Amino acid sequence: MEILRCENLTKLYGQGDSQTVALDHVSFSVEKGEFVSIIGPSGSGKSTLLHLLGGVDRPTSGQVIIGGQDIHKLNENQLAIFRRRHIGLVYQFYNLIPVLNVDENIVLPHLLDGRKMDRERLDQMVAYLGLTDRRNHLPGQLSGGQQQRVSIGRALFSHPALMLCDEPTGNLDRRTGEEIVSLLKESNRTMQQTLILITHDERIALQADRMICIEDGRIVRDERIRVLNSASGKEASL
């Protein structure tokens, strides 16, 4: 079942001679529960694509359809509400709210949606993330790995249909990075969430179901990974 489709997605920056094409007529679709990695050199347009998919930036042209809804037809307000209900975003530099503690950062989108605090679910989530003894700490008091866990917790808390991760391991050491990817894969498997992950790390990219390679704002490769992933026991195609 298709959860995400983008058609002729184009994003231009600047005007006249200084105009830059960040994305050039990009089209692809993603199935529900699929784990897609996006790779490409620096400046190829990966992060721009992710921001457009997440509705945090608007395309110059083209469509992003999530669950049958063209999200860029929504106004700012509707888009913000859509984002907090259906999309989870994880960034390389965590982007946690520095004034909120672990618990507060995790429940933030939930509360922004005007919903009541779900203490049981929060406890479960904190335990799942391995942050039980850190829940009253501010982001500045946590390590990079712990901050990224909080960031993932925040993205997962509202059961989003789509998780978008922009180099979530880029700022972490290898071991911590592996832990974070495991966490994301586990949530992808157990919660049936669609996961789109941008990375520079080929080993991480190869753990996905599908790999899209972008260069100069265009998709140059879009392949299924066919290697049997022994760790997960799941068959993938390359």
Added chain:
Amino acid sequence: MTNRSIVHQVTRRYMHSQIGRTRISFIGIVLMVTLMTCVFVGKDTVLAYFTEITETHYGKWHMAVYDITESQLAQIQALSGVKETAVSQNLHYTAFPQSGDELHPYLNLRTYSDKAFDWMNIQVVEGRLPVQEDEVVISYAAIEDGAQVAIGDTIQADCFRRYIENFGVQDTIFPFLSFSLSSGERKEAPADLGFFPEGDPFYEGHREIHEETGVYHTYTVTGFIEAPSYENRGSAAYTAIGWMGEEPIDGNVNCSIRMDTSQVQEYLNRELAEIVPAEQIEVNNPVLAFDASSSDDMINFLAVAGQIFFLLLISLVSIILMYNLFQLSFAERCRYLGMLSSVGATARQKRSSVYDEAMCLLLPALPIGVLLGLGIVYGGVGLLSPLAAGMMGVEHAVHAVPVRLRITVWSVLLTIGFAVVTVLLSSLLPAVRISKTGAIEGIRGNVESSVRKQSRHRLSERWIGWFGAEGMLAAGFLTNQKKKSRGIVRALTMFFIVLSVTMYGGQAVSQMVSYKLRDTSQMGIMGEDDWEYMLTASGHIETVEAIAEELSQMEGISRLQVSYEGLWIGETEEKVFSQEYWDTFYQVLSQYYPEGLSKQEFETEYVSNHLNLVNMISVDTERFRQMLESVQGDLDVWDDPGTIPCIVFQTGEFSTDSYRVWGRQPSSYQFLEISRMTDLDMGEELPFTISVPEEIAEDGSVQMPLTIAGFGTNETLGKWLELHRDDFWVITTNEIARKINAVRGGGLDITVCFQAEEENTQVQAKLQQLNRLQEQDSGIYFASKETYLPETIPAVLSGMFGLVMKGFIGISSVICFLNLYNSVGGLMLERRKEFATLKSCGMTGRQLFRMCRYELYLIFFRSIVIAVPIILFLCKGMEHVMMGRFGHFTVRFPLGLVLGIGLCAMVLTVCIAGICCRRNNKADHYETFL
């Protein structure tokens, strides 16, 4: 390119990239320089201008010495502080048979040197000034009163000195002339003493004696002059001035002095005092008051205090604005400064980047600010001068005295000096902090991080329940990012402090000025909002009552109020006066006894001789009832037909100006307010004795005890009545006043106040008729509010102080507002990454604004919590200094105004946040994620 210049280049480019911030900083510095120019140049210009205007009315002299010998004159002229002298001579009186007014049968003849004519601003109405020794000009007041004299007529002057002898058995006191005569004593009559016509009871115990001076001269009248400022309409003579010639006539002369004004005090106390007795010296205080060199220490203190107050205010506001600007700039530039540091910039180079920015802004701001300040001073003085001159009654002087900017090297240097010091002081702390910032923390941008490693922050579900995610974020921001909100807290705190302290200080100084300088000869007057015209008379009560009756029936006449007023109309008993009254009285009297006034001496000399006089003012029944309700009085007393109800006015005051001790000078000025004139309670009887003719009572007095129905104060009764002085006032009804007047056989004055529709022809005719009634000297005085309440120089000073203060508060508020705008805008900019994150989490624009609002409410609350103790401390400190110098009075804190402005500040802050949020919503900040 040197290291210094690369830092300078980077700073310049940064300023260019942050053009909005740079502009606001620049405007702030320009305003600061403008204000400082206004203080230094404006002060000199305004004071010089108003000194010139005042001189046109009061004369150009600073001090005058009267009745001195030739050798004394020579000694005075030789004094180093004396710049110029003008000599005049008082030839005393001569009969004036041509007079049209029997109360002005004399001419007061003087001769002036040319310089004296100039200094005294003698204005010719008709004809010309005398240029020969046998020529004279006469006050035009004589012509107005119907004198039969014309230009070219001759006056036979046979001069005499005027003496009064008391051959009665009782001492005589002329309270308004500071003149007294013991039984059997003979003294020269003061210049203001009026003439008593034949048959006046005055001659029952006194006689007027004329002693010829030997001066006999024939003068030709060459013109008529405006009545000089010293001519008193109540005196017995019109002024006549002749030309002195090269030498004065043998005898004593008067000498007017222009001098180094800073030496007035010294001369008054020492130099001149060694040559002539103090009572022969006069100081032209209205002129010197503008220079803070008058003979009155208190006026000088107020003038200097005002200047210091404004200067401190401006410096404080400017320093805070600049400091906040540089702090914000520091926070924003942290990253690039870190980068500079990483490539080898030294602490000194980083420091210099802040100073560079300060100087880049200050240098162009200096000339602009100075020019703007000069323009404001020039325009302001030009605009205000007709108003002030009109208030002083010297409108003609506005055209005669052109506005000239008084720019001295000192004033310019002080402006530049203060501006540079303010900017450098403001940039000092941020510069030091920048120099201490390491490369890594600068690049990471965590210099401002205030997170303590060990602190724990618990989730407050209740708070979230009340205020949602926005409340949680706001509380988190205020709790965990105190440093980031400090700029706004500082700006708001400053806003409150500046406004509150300025208003309080302004209010206190205004009150001091008005207490010190107000006209204490006023009795009670009706509330100003109530009337346009006033008809008043001593005696002629039936006539005025008939007019009032007629007016009340006329269309176009409204709000007619009749009242009766009696000064010292009766007596009460010593026990009626409160302990506070006696204590205050003692404190004021002590100023006259530097050697100490013992309690026993006070009791025998002052308490036992206290006259216990009572003043009375009455209003109509309806108004009395309104007053009684306003003071929460006892209506039962009012309804009891067996009592004579009255409201006692509890507010009183004593000062060394209003109470003088014969032959003594106070060691310093002292003003003390009395909150309770009596300790009696409501419903108690107030002993009240009135003097009556012997036909009514043998002992000449009648007891008419009053019953206290309520206690009024300036606050509770201010809208109906203004009662001044240290007297004991009771308010009663017109009905009772009429009874008292009947028993006394007169003595009360009647006043009728009303409003009139001037376009109504019937009303116009009536007003003209009332004017004529006054002109006929019927003993009835008719005036409009403008003519009845002419402003005095002190009132103008007080009014101008208020006006200048409002202007300064206005400009200071603009600076405070800029500061606030900058702080809020800066914080929003600094948090754009946080806002972008929140938006990526699904926060809507409305939610973002709500969060900002919550934050601002909390910041507002925190600012108030910080500001209130500081305001209280500063106000108390100011009060302590002022009271120590002035005396004791209650300063009415303008709480309502401060709260209103505080509310405006909050609304403005929220609006600024709203604008910034909207701008933030429109902008894409997702690049901050990268």
